[in-house]
Amino acid sequence: MIKFGPSGNSIEFQLAGKSKSEESAVWVKEKGLSCFEYSFGRGVNLSDERALSIGQAFLDAGVEISVHAPYYINFANPEEENAQKSYGYVLQSAQKVKLMGGKRVVFHPASQGKMKREQAVDLTEERLKILRDKIYENGFDNLYICPETMGKIGQIGTIEEITRFCKIDKIYIPAVDFGHINARECGSLKTEKDYLERLEYMVDELGFDKMKNFHIHFSKIEYSAKGEVRHLTFEDQRYGPEFEPLSNALKKLGLEPYIICESAGTQDIDAVKMQKIYYGN
Numbered sequence: 001m002i003k004f005g006p007s008g009n010s011i012e013f014q015l016a017g018k019s020k021s022e023e024s025a026v027w028v029k030e031k032g033l034s035c036f037e038y039s040f041g042r043g044v045n046l047s048d049e050r051a052l053s054i055g056q057a058f059l060d061a062g063v064e065i066s067v068h069a070p071y072y073i074n075f076a077n078p079e080e081e082n083a084q085k086s087y088g089y090v091l092q093s094a095q096k097v098k099l100m101g102g103k104r105v106v107f108h109p110a111s112q113g114k115m116k117r118e119q120a121v122d123l124t125e126e127r128l129k130i131l132r133d134k135i136y137e138n139g140f141d142n143l144y145i146c147p148e149t150m151g152k153i154g155q156i157g158t159i160e161e162i163t164r165f166c167k168i169d170k171i172y173i174p175a176v177d178f179g180h181i182n183a184r185e186c187g188s189l190k191t192e193k194d195y196l197e198r199l200e201y202m203v204d205e206l207g208f209d210k211m212k213n214f215h216i217h218f219s220k221i222e223y224s225a226k227g228e229v230r231h232l233t234f235e236d237q238r239y240g241p242e243f244e245p246l247s248n249a250l251k252k253l254g255l256e257p258y259i260i261c262e263s264a265g266t267q268d269i270d271a272v273k274m275q276k277i278y279y280g281n
Contacts, residue, residue, distance in 0.1 A: 002256040003064060004275040005035035006267035007217070013268065021054045025061035033271055037106070037260045039068045044092040048099055055100035066104035066215070066258065069093040075127040076110035076120040076156055083127055087134055094140040104215060104258065106146045106175045109165065110156035124156050125165060132169045144173045146215045151180030151228025158184070159198055163205045174202065175215040179231070179262065182241040183223035189241035195249035203253065212255055218243060218274065219262040231264040234273055247278045 005028055009018070013027055021038065028036050036058065040046070046054075058065045070093070073086045093105045110124040128147070135141055147165045150157030159181065166172040181198070182189040189195060203211045220236050222229040232239060250257065261271035 002250070002278065003035040003258045004271045005033040005037070005063070005260060006271050007037040007068070007260045007262045008039050008267065010268045011265040022057035025057040025063050028063050028268065029061040031268055031272055033063070033268065033275065035064045035066065035258055035260065037066045037068055038100070040093050040096070041068060041071045043070055044089065044096060046096055051096045051099035059101050064258070065097070065100050065102040066106060066260070067093050067097040067100070067102060069105055069107040071108060073107050074110050075124045076113060076115065078113070078115070087131055090131060090145065091134060091138055091140070094135065094138070094143055094145070098140065098143065104144045104146055106148055106215060108150060108155070108157070109147045112154050112156060120156055121161055125168070128165050128168055128172070132171060135171055141171055143171065145171050146173055146175035148175035148217065149177050149180050151177065151183040151221060151223070153184055153227045159202065163202055166206055166210065173210055173214050175217060177217035178241055178246060179217065179219040179221040180228060183221045183228040186223060187240060192245040192248045195246045196252065199249055199253055199255065214255070214257045216257045216259040217262050218246070218259060231262055233263045233266045234270045243274045244277050
């Protein structure tokens, strides 16, 4: 079934005097949400003991947990030493999410840097094949490894590029960040048709089974000519995208993704709003 939840803890969570990730599970459950994304954005600095404790809390609450690998992964880095670090960040994230009882690791694939675009994409693809082998070698092949669409022009992560990467193996399913897509395309997502065109392309290329329960990030994002600037809340009236046309497109195609809200500080509140839009209340 489709799931809705926040990325990390909101301002409201903090104002309520809460701070522990174990408390996030009940907080999310009490809001009627069913998933949560834990971020290793600044590094994988969580002990196995804490990972097990967090996982038990989410299991008890009946809330599914995913993780976001460190933000500084870059599989197009020309330096092999840095590529090795990127493999490590994904593997460390996979090891922790497995202890937590989760199934999904989301990661930013790469930055173009000074390379030509196709050269950077080719290098990223080759390294994701190596990552695939490492995932299998470490017994993480029962997880989903989710390359994410990116919001800045200089980042690797268009819909076409992510679709290409997800053809490598069954472990790869797309993390489609519609705020990122809208930002890098300067406000392209407005109508149900806009969403359908992109989703139908991915279903045609990857197959319905791989796309049925794919991963979504959603938020409104300010953008410039270079793409993403910063995340906003649903209260913003200037920048998009809006969730309702995506909701309609998902229903039309029979897709039931895992939808994570990345609003700036109101991610749980806005996740509830998305869920209400989807179910028509």
